[in-house]
Amino acid sequence: MGQCYGKAVTSGGDDDGVTTIVSSGGAGGGGSNENQQPQSPLPSSTVGNGRVDIPSVKNTPARSSATSQWPSPYPHGTASPYTQGAASPLPPGVSPSPARSTPRRFFRRPFPPPSPAKHIKASLAKRLGTANPKQGPIPEDGSEPGQQLNKSFGYSKNFGAKYELGKEVGRGHFGHTCSAKGKKGELKDQIVAVKIISKAKMTTAISIEDVRREVKILKALSGHQHLVKFHDACEDTNNIYIVMELCEGGELLDRILSRGGRYTEEDAKTIVMQILSVVAFCHLQGVVHRDLKPENFLFASKNEDADMKLIDFGLSDFIKPDDRLNDIVGSAYYVAPEVLHRSYSLEADIWSIGVITYILLCGSRPFWARTESGIFRAVLRADPNFDDLPWPSVSPEAKDFVKRLLNKDYRKRMTAAQALTHPWLRNENHPIPLDIFIYKIVKSYVLATPFKRAALKALSKALTEDELVYLRAQFMLLEPNTDGRVSLENFRSALAHNATDAMKESRVPDILNAMAPLSYRRMDFEEFCAAAISTHQLEALQAWEQIASTAFEYFEQEGNRAITVEELARELNLGPTAYLILKEWIRSSDGKLSLLGYTKFLHGVTIRSTNTRH
Ligand SMILES: Nc1ncnc2c1ncn2[C@@H]1O[C@H](COP(=O)(O)OP(=O)(O)OP(=O)(O)O)[C@@H](O)[C@H]1O
């Protein structure tokens, strides 16, 4: 690897190939999911930083133009082959059904891949503030004819005077990274890393905005133990230079490979906890990373127990508490189903952590195919395999953990802070971060009807110790007053304690306005539990039926009352077409909710499950 100066970066950004890694001896016996033909072992070559790369599908006839891009931005436009089966616009979060098992032939190992991160320019209209991106096709290149691009970022212009560039230490699709030495000031004689992004490659207003945002987010979030430390941003006529802490221990991907594809459970826990800790922090700040993968976690040093640092905020974005994003970005193997459905939020990152954890524990990817379209199909429809070796020897807690991250319904997934209290990780000695999810769910509770609140109160009484661990930790983070209660002020100050510039940008504190009813009253732990539980998450538990029936017994004692169909429809915000179904939820004997009605009422009604509006 040579000096970094003046190096033209070979662009890989428009590379359509799904790049896979196959270690020697791991490729045999694989099969193609696309045409049901056995897959022949592919020749491998070593490129870049010692990775073994196989551009497995590039230029093969199977990849028509329709499959050479990320999914078409449906619901508008022509559905591409891999979205056809799921083309009906499902309500957000509802997985296409029925899920089927991933055939064994999907699995070969060890092969965690370097995954090309791609940007679908559906974000064009959103970022430019022009048309609604869902209203029409958007030019993929995001070009704006006749518009002069302003490539001045306002960063320091004297990079050469401040730093002396050294060797290349890494390379991605958008930039290459070199080591460098500070020449003056605080960084004098300090070795740092510099990500160099060529301005020549910024051909659209969006690509310029993307780099601006990458720097803004990195700068705002810098400071967390598991996030690469930002030092400086510079620019000259040709490049942007992002100066940051040098992580000398290499990528997580390389460590996975050097261990033959997988980690022991104990070692995997250490990795996963660090990932969850930094992602919980990003999420609290209203930042969704959107490109979590083993290539984007670096070790600070070569030590076995070195801290891991999250890098590469190139695809990250700010997201307001109630917003949903619709641009399809990320890396194919790690992309969440709801991203492909073009309506997603922070939970998409959690899915990616599920994929990473799955790989750490078994050395295989949970969703695999030879083409991107095949990967997307697997992500949308297939259930990961937990039967093959080494899964039988993996602890039930670890399996449950992964399953609760890889739930296709994003509402049922654990949050990062919740995952840190999961039995698989719980015994470890680590602090639980404040969870922005608590704010969202408590907000819904304070705005809910008294009948709904009573239903939730009964549910909270049926909670198991597992759920209470998380709720207790979150309650303590709100620093209850001497009377053991919390009010809006507690929520406000807990957020303020954790605030960074990113939080302001993503308008996270706006959520406090919607929680206004809490300014007049205080909540004890019992009520907090009712306010902070998610029916959707509980439904994902094996014990759900038991929890629901115990909760119903409480509800019968306190809360259940005679209710008319009309009233119930109003509670659920439904029209008269729903009356027929709602009637089944009410007991004819006393006009109160039945057990079925109670669980349905807790769940809330999605447009699909009512199906009565037509
Ligand atoms: N702070 C750092 N210390 C050491 N190496 C780094 C650092 N930052 C980046 N690298 C190396 O440079 C590579 C490319 O960096 P990065 O992932 O930020 O670039 P990118 O062009 O956005 O990549 P991608 O193709 O994944 O989008 C990383 O995979 C890593 O190997």
Ligand SMILES: [Ca+2]
């Ligand atoms: Ca990267």
Ligand SMILES: [Ca+2]
């Ligand atoms: Ca990137």
